[in-house]
Amino acid sequence: MKKIIYLWCYIIGFIIIAYIQGLYVNLGVLNTKDFFLNKSYFILATFVLGIIIISGIYLSMTGFSIIKIYPIVMIILGCAYMYVFPAMSAYDEIAHFISAYKISNNLLGEQATVKDGHVIIRARDLWLEDVNGDYTFDEIKSVEEGVLIPEEGSYGKIISSKLEETSYKVFYGEGNIRSSNNYISFNGKDYEKAQSLHSPVNTIPTVYLVPAIGITLARTLNLGSTGLVLFGRMANLILFIVFCTLGMYFLPKCKEFIFLISLLPTTLELAASYSYDAIMISSLIFFVAYVFYLAHKKSTFDIKDLIIVSLISGLILPCKIVYFPLLLLLFAIPIYKFKFKGKSNTKIEKENIIFFLISAVVVLLSWVFAMYLVNRTAVVGYSTSNTASLEWAGEESYTISYLLQNKFKAIKIFYNTMILQLEYYHQTMFGLYLGHADIVVGIPYIGFLMLNIAMVFAIFGNGKETMLTKKEKILSAVSIAFVVFLVLLSMLIAWTPISSEFIEGVNGRYFIPILLPILLILKNNHIIIREGTKRNIIFLFIFISGISLLKIFSTVCIRL
Numbered sequence: 001m002k003k004i005i006y007l008w009c010y011i012i013g014f015i016i017i018a019y020i021q022g023l024y025v026n027l028g029v030l031n032t033k034d035f036f037l038n039k040s041y042f043i044l045a046t047f048v049l050g051i052i053i054i055s056g057i058y059l060s061m062t063g064f065s066i067i068k069i070y071p072i073v074m075i076i077l078g079c080a081y082m083y084v085f086p087a088m089s090a091y092d093e094i095a096h097f098i099s100a101y102k103i104s105n106n107l108l109g110e111q112a113t114v115k116d117g118h119v120i121i122r123a124r125d126l127w128l129e130d131v132n133g134d135y136t137f138d139e140i141k142s143v144e145e146g147v148l149i150p151e152e153g154s155y156g157k158i159i160s161s162k163l164e165e166t167s168y169k170v171f172y173g174e175g176n177i178r179s180s181n182n183y184i185s186f187n188g189k190d191y192e193k194a195q196s197l198h199s200p201v202n203t204i205p206t207v208y209l210v211p212a213i214g215i216t217l218a219r220t221l222n223l224g225s226t227g228l229v230l231f232g233r234m235a236n237l238i239l240f241i242v243f244c245t246l247g248m249y250f251l252p253k254c255k256e257f258i259f260l261i262s263l264l265p266t267t268l269e270l271a272a273s274y275s276y277d278a279i280m281i282s283s284l285i286f287f288v289a290y291v292f293y294l295a296h297k298k299s300t301f302d303i304k305d306l307i308i309v310s311l312i313s314g315l316i317l318p319c320k321i322v323y324f325p326l327l328l329l330l331f332a333i334p335i336y337k338f339k340f341k342g343k344s345n346t347k348i349e350k351e352n353i354i355f356f357l358i359s360a361v362v363v364l365l366s367w368v369f370a371m372y373l374v375n376r377t378a379v380v381g382y383s384t385s386n387t388a389s390l391e392w393a394g395e396e397s398y399t400i401s402y403l404l405q406n407k408f409k410a411i412k413i414f415y416n417t418m419i420l421q422l423e424y425y426h427q428t429m430f431g432l433y434l435g436h437a438d439i440v441v442g443i444p445y446i447g448f449l450m451l452n453i454a455m456v457f458a459i460f461g462n463g464k465e466t467m468l469t470k471k472e473k474i475l476s477a478v479s480i481a482f483v484v485f486l487v488l489l490s491m492l493i494a495w496t497p498i499s500s501e502f503i504e505g506v507n508g509r510y511f512i513p514i515l516l517p518i519l520l521i522l523k524n525n526h527i528i529i530r531e532g533t534k535r536n537i538i539f540l541f542i543f544i545s546g547i548s549l550l551k552i553f554s555t556v557c558i559r560l
Helices: 002-032 036-061 066-084 093-107 123-128 139-145 165-173 205-220 225-250 256-263 265-271 277-296 303-315 321-332 350-384 400-405 407-430 445-458 470-495 508-522 531-557
Strands: 120-122 184-186 189-191 193-195 524-528
Touching (some): 002 036, 002 165, 002 531, 066 265, 093 120, 123 193, 205 277, 225 256, 225 265, 225 277, 256 508, 256 531, 265 277, 265 508, 277 303, 277 321, 321 350, 321 508, 400 407, 407 445, 407 470, 445 531, 470 508
Antiparallel strands (some): 120 193
């Protein structure tokens, strides 16, 4: 009876909040006359209320596994975030979109780029990066390439680069109309293809393969720009859910941590976008879960496990070199478990040592080979350059050589960064600022506080449950420390002007992939909580994500 009363309190509270936020939406609509937003808000609120009721009943009143409801919650909330955050509103999403588009060209057997390496897209999709039609075009190059080429120096506004009411109006209200014509006419010639002015990301292409398949499917069905964007995003979201579901399946204990990390508003926004952070977060969650499954549950580490780990090492980790230290977690697997076939015993034999060494070499070489193919130029540049400049800052940047010659200043800037920026990393990790770190668009501060309090309670146990051994905690802590150091170092070299007193360009989302091992280290039984409390914390996260969506949608609707 008490659980039913609590659930009704949540439902009534949600309805009251939804009504208040609806008044803000209506206020914006009265100014813009975009009446479809009222209907959209009602549908959004209905879907969110539905998932709150379903998850509330499932988590509070049943003892069923949380793994079963995880995909349902994530697909509904992910689609809701996809709608509230329209095309290109996530961090650097235009670059990720163009990168996936390039691979889609390859999948269709079409020319992927023009001579200078810029990606070819459908002319009907060009408005996504030039929403106001400001591009001017180069007639000579366009005729030469057979592709509509914007003139060098052209500037166009990317849709949703600043999330405001116009973003909804243009993408959802006008998107299909803007992309209804397959051609753009220029100087008496119709161009079916155009060149994007945004360069693709120079990284391993596998991280864009799945969203590229979504784009390819949309192009095959001859969908407009809106459908094309949503198909690619949906493919990325499904991949995220698959990886995290597998992570929950394999993680021996504390499965709720993966659910909670997935429900962070920042994580949901990234998962429902083209960002490669979606696959980085989910694949590394799976990797950490699988490693501890091998260490605690599976009796042997065999060829199949070597293939799985090597695929993560060779196809995912090269995307961001800073997460390479997570491979250290593999040393948590006891050597006696390394066996080509058959069952193992607790005694270390020659076969175990041989297979362990082979496995270490294979995993390392898979990463090194992929890094050489994809990032060799950047790595050599970072490690050998004596001078560098930042175009956006108009001054020199830090280099490895400079840092080695000025060790005290290097220590000082790292110290200053932790003192001055830790709060910002925390806020951007949990979703206080979303979009392009927009201080207006984000979850309510009270929701931010509740997420933090609930996450603290989540690390406590029932007095019996343990997860990591002392050795595993030390190993995890070392790998996490190296990741944090490399994240800061990379942005110090790549983005920080030499006059800055702290490292610039670092965002809290960079630390989400290491949040699972952090929580596993913190897991303890010093304070005992009931088993049902964990499920209530998950429900609270779902509730906060839901009301945050309504708040963000209403904020954008009155941001004229």
